[in-house]
Amino acid sequence: xxxxxxxTEAATLPLxxxxxxxxxxxxxSLPASSVDLIFADPPYNLQLRGDLHRPDNSRVDAVxxxxxxxxxxxxxxQFTREWxxxxxxxxxxxxxxWVIGSYHNIFRVGAALQDQGFWILNxxxxxxxxxxxxxxxKRLTNAHETLIWASKQEASKYTFxxxxxxxxxxxxxxxxxxxxxxxxxxxxxxxxxxxxxxPTQKPEALLHRVMVATTNPGDVVLDPxxxxxxxxxxxxxxxxxxxxxxxxxSYRKVxxxxxxxxxxxxxxxxxxxxxxxxxxxVPFGQLVERGMLRPGEELYSMNQRHKAKVRADGTLIGHEVxxxxxxxxxxxxxxxxCNGWTYWCYKREGKMIPIDILRQQIRAEMEDPRPN
Ligand SMILES: C[S@@+](CC[C@H](N)C(=O)[O-])C[C@H]1O[C@@H](n2cnc3c(N)ncnc32)[C@H](O)[C@@H]1O
Numbered sequence: 001x002x003x004x005x006x007x008t009e010a011a012t013l014p015l016x017x018x019x020x021x022x023x024x025x026x027x028x029s030l031p032a033s034s035v036d037l038i039f040a041d042p043p044y045n046l047q048l049r050g051d052l053h054r055p056d057n058s059r060v061d062a063v064x065x066x067x068x069x070x071x072x073x074x075x076x077x078q079f080t081r082e083w084x085x086x087x088x089x090x091x092x093x094x095x096x097x098w099v100i101g102s103y104h105n106i107f108r109v110g111a112a113l114q115d116q117g118f119w120i121l122n123x124x125x126x127x128x129x130x131x132x133x134x135x136x137x138k139r140l141t142n143a144h145e146t147l148i149w150a151s152k153q154e155a156s157k158y159t160f161x162x163x164x165x166x167x168x169x170x171x172x173x174x175x176x177x178x179x180x181x182x183x184x185x186x187x188x189x190x191x192x193x194x195x196x197x198x199p200t201q202k203p204e205a206l207l208h209r210v211m212v213a214t215t216n217p218g219d220v221v222l223d224p225x226x227x228x229x230x231x232x233x234x235x236x237x238x239x240x241x242x243x244x245x246x247x248x249x250s251y252r253k254v255x256x257x258x259x260x261x262x263x264x265x266x267x268x269x270x271x272x273x274x275x276x277x278x279x280x281x282v283p284f285g286q287l288v289e290r291g292m293l294r295p296g297e298e299l300y301s302m303n304q305r306h307k308a309k310v311r312a313d314g315t316l317i318g319h320e321v322x323x324x325x326x327x328x329x330x331x332x333x334x335x336x337x338c339n340g341w342t343y344w345c346y347k348r349e350g351k352m353i354p355i356d357i358l359r360q361q362i363r364a365e366m367e368d369p370r371p372n
Contacts, residue, residue, distance in 0.1 A: 004241070015220065018232070018252050018259075023224035027086035035090045036159070036219035039210060039231045042083065043068045044104045045076045064221060065199060067248065068094050076105065078113045085222060088116055088150060095123070095327070097161070098210055100202070106146045116132045121158065125177045126206060130184070132366040149214065158214070164272035165213050174213070180205045185214040189228050189254055198228045198252045207234035215240055217270045236262045260345040268366030273372040280366050282359045284325050284340070285314025292339045292358045299325075299344040300352060306332040308344075316344075325355070 004015045011332040013034050019026050046068055070076040087097060095117060099109050113120060153156040165174035180203055187204060189197040207230050215221060217239040223231035226244030228251060235242035235303035237260060246252045287293045288310060295312040308318025308328050316328040323331070327338025333343075341359060345352040 001082070003208070013242060016236070016243075016248060017230075018229065018244040018255055020247070020249070020252060021245065022247055024082050024086050026069075026245045027090055027222075027224060030090055031087050032241075033092050033095075034220065035222045036092060036095050037211075037215050037221045038091065038095070038273060039134065039221060039223050040083075040089050040097065041200065041223070041225050041227065042101065042105070042109070043069050043070070043076075043081070043225070044102050044200075046102075046104050064141070073108070077112065078107055080105075080109055081116070083149045084109075084112055084116050087222075088118065090154060094157045094159070095280075096149065096151045096156065096289045098214070100126070100145055100206075101148075102145050104207075106148065110148055113150050115179055117153055119152075119154040119156065120148060120150045122143050122149045122176050123147065124149065125175055127179045128260065129179050129181045129220065131182065133147075136365075147210075159216060159219075161216075161272050165209075168209070168212060178206070178209060179259060183230075189258060191254075194256075198251055199229060201228045204230060204340070207231055208238070211235065211238050211240060212272055217267075222229055226255055227251050228259050232259050235263045237265050239264055254332065260263045281362060282307060282362050283314060284355070286313050286362060287355065287358050288312065292361075293346060296348065299346055299355065300345060301329065301332065302343055302354070303347060304352075304354075 013031060032287045044064055052365040068078065091097065098111075099106070099113070102110055110120070110123075125144050126147060127144045131141055134141045136288055166172065168174065183201045183203040187201075189201060193196045211221065211234055215238075218241070220241045220243065221231060221235045221243075222243040223229075225246045226232065229244055229246075232242040232255065244255065246255065288295060293299075293310050295310055297310045298307050299310060299316065300307050306318060307323075307327075309314040311322075315323055318328050318332060321328050323330040325344055326338050327340075329338035329340045329343040330336065341356040342354060344355045346355060347353070
């Protein structure tokens with residue numbers, strides 16, 4: 001992907017580049033309200049004391065790097081507040097952020113997010129299908145990390161591709177616990193000695209799900225703790241633009257080499273199932289106004305147990321219950337709620353036809369207005 005720039009009202013956005021330096025300073029230098037999504041995998045502040053060894057006495061390759069060291073919780077909190085404030089300034093009004101962390105830091109990050117006005121939408125548990133065992137046997141195997149997904153503010157109209165996630169999950173609504181293996185095998189980047197190039201490289205599958213769920217092709221995704229560039233690699237494959245920030249030169253080099261190898265998927269494969277919520281609203285009354293259903297006509301429940309009559313104002317009446325298609329369906333079923341569009345059918349030539357077909361017909365006309 002060629003690097004490019006996007007000119008916003010205030011300044012120019014450096015796209016598909018890895019920016020060198022401290023992320024707080026770099027983010028402060030970028031134009032405000034210019035980014036659709038931020039994915040952040042900040043230092044965990046693991047506070048490791050001494051080396052950790054396996055039962056065979058080999059040393060565990062733990063995260064003991066200098067970038068993960070903070071002198072106290074207070075200094076970690078100060079750092080968190082500063083980078084979150086810089087990140088929030090960059091987000092467009094409908095933008096959102098994902099932050100991933102472990103029990104060492106994620107609660108502190110969560111509180112800071114809320115204090116700064118972000119609106120938490122979900123927390124996701126990434127359950128590792130192949131976690132590292134607890135070598136000392138003194139605590140539970142630490143088999144998950146937590147991701148927090150938050151919009152810039154409560155009123156943000158954040159992106160959520162509900163239908164795409166459902167499709168990814170074989171037609172079942174996506175839950176907030178994701179089982180994904182840690183990054184191993186050919187995906188794990190190695191240095192010239194064959195050792196891990198980075199101690200905390202995230203799996204591409206995790207970023208794939210995050211991006212399919214909460215971005216669209218062409219969106220700008222910023223990662224202030226770029227490491228090996230997992231966010232950039234997945235963004236490039238999925239046709240999103242990225243901005244990476246990384247302080248360590250050795251990681252920037254690894255990430256740049258990785259990005260050069262990544263190919264974008266075929267553009268026609270990048271469109272995902274649209275959100276039903278984004279489809280234009282069609283009130284049931286429109287079907288009556290347009291003569292697709294006539295006042296007095298009977299509708300039948302899909303299970304054929306109930307029927308109700310259409311009224312001129314677009315409400316139904318059945319067994320003394322009056323109200324919307326949803327209210328009457330729910331009352332007749334004794335259910336707390338009911339989707340009237342999929343519950344009610346009309347009859348033509350003895351055949352039951354769901355009323356949703358008529359709604360789809362109206363929507364199709366809205367998308368494809370033909371000349372009279
Ligand atoms: C947890 S790792 C991110 C790994 C990354 N998600 C991946 O898949 O490779 C955090 C990264 O942030 C970088 N880092 C830490 N503090 C930073 C700062 N203030 N500014 C920029 N980068 C920083 C570290 O060098 C490290 O590579």
